[in-house]
Amino acid sequence: MGLLYLGTSLTWAEAKKYAAHVRHHGITQFLHIWDRLKDRTGDELLWGDEVEYLVISLDDKEKNAKLSLRQTEILAKLNAIVDDICADCPENVSVPKFHPEYGRYMLESTPGSPYTGSISDLLSVEGNMRYRRTLARKHLKVNEIPLTFTSFPRLGAPGQFTEPGFDPNHATSSHSLFLPEEITNPHARFPTLTANIRTRRGSKVAINLPIFFDEKTPRPFIDPTIPWDRDIYPEDSEAKSGAALPDHVYMDAMGFGMGCCCLQLTFQACNVADARRLYDGLIPIGPILLALTAASPAWRGYLADVDCRWNVVAGSVDDRTDEERGLKELKNDRFRIPKSRYDSVDLYLSTEWTNRPEYNDTDVPYDPEIYERLRKHGLDALLSKHMAHLFIRDPLVIFSETIDQDDATSSDHFENLQSTNWQTLRFKPPPPNSSIGWRVEFRSMEVQITDFENAAFAVFVVLLSRAILYFNLNFYIPISKVDQNMQTAQKRDAARSEKFYFRKDVYPHDGSPGSSAASISSGQFSPPKNSGHKQKKLGNCFTPPGPPVNGELQIPVEDEYELMTMDGIINGKGDSFPGLLRLISAYLDTLDMDAEAAARIELYLDLIRSRANGSLDTTATWIRNFIRSHPAYKFDSVISQEINYDLLLAVDEIERGVRQEKSLIPEHYTGGIKDGGSIGL
Ligand code: ADP
Ligand code: MG
Ligand code: MG
Ligand code: MG
Ligand code: MG
Ligand code: MG
Incomplete structure (x- = not known):
């Protein structure tokens, strides 16, 4: 969520009058940033996660698990404690940050400062997440627990589901x-x-x-x-x-x-070109990891025939009018808009030769005046269209105190629109007056029950992001196919039963490190040997060589992709496709890492491997099976108060390591309480 101002917020009737003003100045603010930082380069990898929690209030007498509405008090307490802990910390030590979220029963936590590319930071992610959870848990009431659980199964169901209870009639x-x-x-x-x-x-x-x-x-x-x-x-x-x-x-x-919880990751890129390359590389991964992290089969007291939150969130902020949704002729509004402001990415952004114009194959309305303005300012067509597309929306929240801003030093109007376009990836320009570089945020994943799993997905994505940049991997498929994958990903049991469009040949054929791996026909993915100079850190700046001198013989786009299983995409299929994990292993081979570190990382990758090949259940499948095998379940799709209570108790027990669920979590998992104490403080 964006910054929180104190001030007077305008009703829609009032706010609407300032929409053009906010858009105009928002673009001016972006252009100030662009002019200052478009050539900035050499930024190291910094990255971080965001983990969201439901605070559950347990009533053991009534056997009811409710949502605790104490966010304000809890945050005040946590932030005071965090300030206390680090009143005289050395500069390189930072304590976690806790943030508000939409639901008054939610918390969000992030590491106090971003991780670097060091191997030790990579290995600290799980401990960092556990420390944050432990801090939160310690400062809740005795009957409250913080759960990383995507959707609360009885939100909006009959009976009391919040603590205290309130009447929806108001x-x-x-x-x-x-x-x-x-x-x-x-x-x-x-x-x-x-x-x-x-x-x-x-x-x-x-x-x-x-x-x-x-x-x-x-x-x-x-x-x-x-x-x-x-x-x-x-x-x-x-x-x-x-x-x-x-x-x-x-x-x-x-x-x-x-009011749903998710797991997000943000990566700083070397420069704007790499940010755009990374953004594009991760776009086709969005739906794949949504399916693999699926964790939300239960809604408003019922089992649904879907496993994910995505369409619910998209629908929940869909502010398009009847005209914009195509139900009425366009009269008062400016655009037909195919998607909600919360949805999958609409445009690939990279100016690399591998980004063929055919991949941006969907109907993407954009503001022609903003587009022309950006073009005249010297921006390329792709980035201009991206911004002009985000800016077809209206700003929804305007505070009367902040309507007039200094566009050279503020980015609030820009962020007003940027941060209410909630897509699977977010391309984040540097904020003014900061040392932060160009960043990409990966946003599709559902949060997992344990921090072991959350860390595993974070480590998987950061390593995949390095493999994409280092080998210059090519994951492009048409955006329309990514959109189809988004829908497929949400189907019940998608990771085991569905197929997803994916690119068949992921190597670039342009002389970059990945192209020598085209020897994959032999089933061997062998990245160039680093002549003994293995890297000590995850790198960030890998300049791709540009188009091959003799020109690449391009095949029709429709022949570049096919439907694959999750197992095929992640674990590979024979000689024809390496699988994302094999690409990651090849990248790990370029790093200087001791056996212990390698073994830890292997545990994370093994979780991904097992979820993808079906030997472990997704969280959603496990939840559905738990509900359907509960003695009180009547096979009528209803999740009663008692079933919900037992489910959430079980989730907490899994997290603490006192309940084993072999179909969901590997047996070596010992629980979040152990090893939860320290991040070097
Ligand atoms: P938002 O809610 O706007 O997506 P947050 O501030 O909640 O953003 O989280 C941003 C994440 O980015 C955190 O994990 C933080 O550690 C990380 N981060 C902070 N600075 C950088 C940076 N320069 N580069 C990459 N990631 C960063
Ligand atoms: Mg959040
Ligand atoms: Mg956040
Ligand atoms: Mg934020
Ligand atoms: Mg959120
Ligand atoms: Mg975020």
């Missing part, structure tokens, strides 16, 4: 039938976002997830828990006039999506 910003106002972080930004999305759209958001039809689920499924006839807010009738679909779990508020 949901003044969302007008939800299910979620009370108090679910939302009370800072003006969040209720204003919620209300302004609803007002701009002209109706409540409407999310419908297909129900998981179990043996005794009634057909058709007409949800008896929807207050169909409530009559408090004008939007109350939407449910019965078509917004709530039969055979689906219907959700009608921002909180259902933005």
